[in-house]
Amino acid sequence: MVSFESFLEHTGSRSIPHPTKDALDYVYEAIIKEKIAGRSGYYNLPFEEKAILDAQTYISTHQDLLQEIKYLIIIGVGGSSLGTKAIDTMLCHLACRKPIELKFLEHTDPIEICKTLQDVTCANSLFLIISKSGTTIETSSLMKYILKRFDLLDHKEHLAVITDEHSPLHKWASKHQISCICIDKNVGGRFSVLSSVGILPLMILGYETNLILKGAKEFMMSFLHRQEDHLIKKAIFLAKSRDRYPNNVLFSYSSSFKDFNAWYVQLWAESLGKIDIYGKKVGLTPISLIGSIDQHSFLQLITQGSMDKTVTFLNINRKNYSEPKIPNLKVDFLESTDFVNGTSFAKLISYQQIATMQTIRDEGIPTDQIHIDYLCEESVGILIIYFELLTSCVGKILDINTYDQPGVEFGKKRLRDMFEVQTQSPPNKDLIQ
Known part of the structure; x- marks a missing residue:
């Protein structure tokens, strides 16, 4: 369903040694110890039924509402929204x-807020607030804004919350008798999409979320049984x-991967x-590109810019997507493009990806490839857990805490300090109110 190709097959350089069995064993054992110690709760999500059962309970008790709504609006940022949007x-x-x-209400940009809420009313919407703490x-x-704008405390059936148990947001929801689903506090936001954070909204949308977890579970089991050592390599x-x-x-x-x-x-x-x-200070910088669009921009930098990048290609088996086709149409003065006439767009983008990959490899740039036979719930579950496990393995090798974000917390503190200073200082007409 999903196949993986190793970097080490195409590095183009012998100066990078292949890892020894001892190295592979060391990383694998470190991950197993981390899982057993409960370092992060995401390891257990593919094996748990709580998210499925909680979502089923919510949906069964709100059937009339869910049959009538036109919009599902998620209020949350980062890990509270990106995973659901991606899937x-x-x-x-x-x-x-x-x-x-x-x-998604995930941005404090006033223009985006107004744009997102066009045509939205309380009656035609379910507002889902997702935050580990609130x-x-x-x-x-954003929560305060929608509570006020849509008078939601008087229409509580149109409001639900997903948060950590005993968090400030959980206490608020309990006080006001608002539907609330709790997740394990040990599941970090950016690793939370396989919890209720993603499962509830995705089930409301009609997806077979049990198959998402099934794909993730099967890959996790395969990893635990040492069948996926390519990931550790x-x-x-x-x-x-x-x-x-x-x-x-x-x-x-594929543009389908834009949010992923x-x-x-x-x-x-x-x-x-x-x-x-x-x-x-250590780290690796992620760069997101979509083919074939970014062949006409970033590819130039990859091939002839600094040789400081690796490239992972993610693609779909185009044989399963044979329509539409490029018409067998000749256009005056554009005869040089006729070589693709009669070809499916799927075949064209597939050849574009292959040509790009070969060009990059010819420059000696390390590449690997993830190939999906068919984009479905199970393959998406595999993809999610693959990247989460890869992140954990890299973090373990870097000798870091993969699951905290102190740099983000510094920024939050500085923002609070800025507002406190402003309230203590004389009014400044140049400040935006």
Whole structure:
């Protein structure tokens, strides 16, 4: 269903050693210890039924409401929104997808807020607030806005919450008797899409979420039984070559992966940009590209710019997508483009990806490839857990805490300080009110 090709087959350089069995064993055992110790709860999500059962319970008790809504609006940022958005964008072509428009309030940009809420009313919407604590300033501010604008405390059936148990947001929801689903506090936001954070909205949209978890579980079991050592090899390659190749490109050949790429960028950047146990700043920089669009922009930098990048190609088996085709149409003065006439667009983008990959490899740039036979719930579950496990393996090799984000917390504190200073200072007419 999903196949993986190793970097080490195409590095174009003998100066990068292949990892030994001892190295593979070391990383594998470190991950097993981390899982057993409960370092992060995401390891257990594919094996748990709680998210499925909680979602089924919510849906069964709100059937009348869910049959009437036109919009499902998620209020949350980062890990609270990116994973759900990624999966919906990858799977929205499936026949099971219900005609509910998924919207996200995740940005404090006033223009975007107004645009998102056009045509939205309380009666035609379900507002789903997702936050581990509720105290993230973007989420709390947007939450206050929709509570006021749509008078939601008087229409509580149109409001639901997903949060950590005993969090400030959980206490608020309990006080006001608002539907609330709790997740394990040990599941970090950017690793939470296989929890209720993703399962509830995706089930409301009609997806077979049990198959998403099934795909993730099967890959996790295969990894635990040492059938996916290519992932560990890739992690070692990326971590040990970080000074030479600090930038990691995910070049996805379908617009269906646009939001998945954004999810990957957060996962990779926020997890791996850290200070290691020796006090050294380390990290790897994720770069998101969509083919064939970015062949006409970023490809130039990859092929002839600094040789400091690795490239992972993500693509779909085009044999399963044979329509539409390019008409057998000759256009005056454009005869040079006739060589693709009669070809399916799927074949064209497939050849574009192959040509791009071969061009990059000819430059000696390390590449690998992830190939999906068919974009469905199970393959998406595999893809999600693959990148989460890869992130954990790289973090372990880098000797960092993969699951915290102190740099983000510094920014939050500075924002609070700025507002406190403003309230203590004389009014400044130049400040935006």
